[in-house]
Amino acid sequence: MEPLQKHPVRMRINGQEREFNVESWVTLLDLLRERAGLTGTKKGCDQGQCGACTVLVDGKRINSCLTLAVMQDGREITTVEGLADNDQLHPIQQAFIDCDAFQCGYCTPGQLCSAVGLMNEGHAHDRDDVRELMSGNLCRCGAYPQIADAVVRVMGAKGKVAA
């Protein structure tokens, strides 16, 4: 197979079937931002150190900068653009607003997707667990206390945590 050959990739992104032809070295992050037009997912470090590129693949949170688009053929991808239900914000989005859980906002899409992944995983039971299990998402504005507040609030509403 020639290096410059493109690979057909089909994904369901935020509920929509999408098809692309991509070079082998295109990351999922670059596909989302540059081919799918979904720039909500941010490129921070591009090295898996900041979490700004966090998306959900089949419901699991991953760093989209560290996986190739061709490796995600056939998967269901959810980005920050797919969290709300039309005009109805996802509860974690509303909680981020209510708790003042962001300042500049650059890390926020990754924080939101990571928080949804955390709740899907179901391993966090208190605020300390939330802090530890959100540690893959850096916030250089330092909104960590409010981010933890927001996640604990939504988990509490679901009865998964003694907030």
Add this chain to the structure above:
Amino acid sequence: MNPFTFTPAANLDAAIAAASQGARPIAGGTNLLDLMKEGVMRPAGVVDINHLGLDEIEANADGGMRLGALARNADTAYHPVVRKRYPLLSAAILAGASPQLRNMASNGGNLMQRTRCVYFYDIGTPCNKREPGTGCPALDGVNRQHAILGESESCIATHPSDMCVALRALDATVQVRGPNGERSIPFAEFHRLPEDRPDIDNTLQPGEIITHLDLPDADRFMAHSAYIKVRDRLSYAFALVSCAAALDLDADGTIRAARIALGGVAHKPWRVEAAEQALVGQPAGEQAFVAAANVLLAGARGHGQNDFKVPLARNAILQALIIATRGTGSAPGASQGDPA
């Protein structure tokens, strides 16, 4: 990234054939793609091994467990049988990386990850691991993260894994398959010391692919194990020093058997069986633990910025053994979710 061919392997034989031709197997990709972006690794081809199965996490009839090489780190750490029978392994995995990375990273890939030495990562500098014969700037350069044991004049890099420290303490076996068939590699012999070939991290032969990790029965250590990780921030950082400790104690607190392994101090997880033998028959307590630490750290030396690691390692060993004596799950500090 440089252009490369991407080939999904339909089965293990195809993956082995591709790897034998020089293609790099990719599973989670969390370290390989990072290294490829930095230009540290520039494979002409990548073979995707994610569709080979090999993702089982199963208890064996003999009291051990078999972990598929393609099972993810998170699925392994949170598996109920792993948590119950190998709390040391679960704690070590959850001490590493971030939830996102643990969701991606495979068990086999964890073994294959490469050092985070800054010179190895910086292609503008010499590095004997990256380009043999060019030299080692870390010897008298930025070496705060570097080795204090088993290093050579060619390389003082450390192996970055937490999971591997627990696997070493638990006497895991690495099952591999290659062009010449299947082979079992004791964990002690999987990673190697740098000597004069720091470019070779491990004893895998060309074309060989990890298929499983086998863990022997370790029920006698279940109740008294601890993984201590000392790092620059509370979470999501590589270890300066880590210690996996497990004790098998009599009802009166006498040590029947012990396991101690260190991370962050050498080119491979560091274990000295004589240190464990020194504990057998002794009452679990500081006197015995100090003696064991002295054996484990014999010959340890710093290289300037990492001199502090020698006393830090000693304290980590003592703390891990004290916490293990108190009981599994009694460690203070960072929560890891779902406390055991």
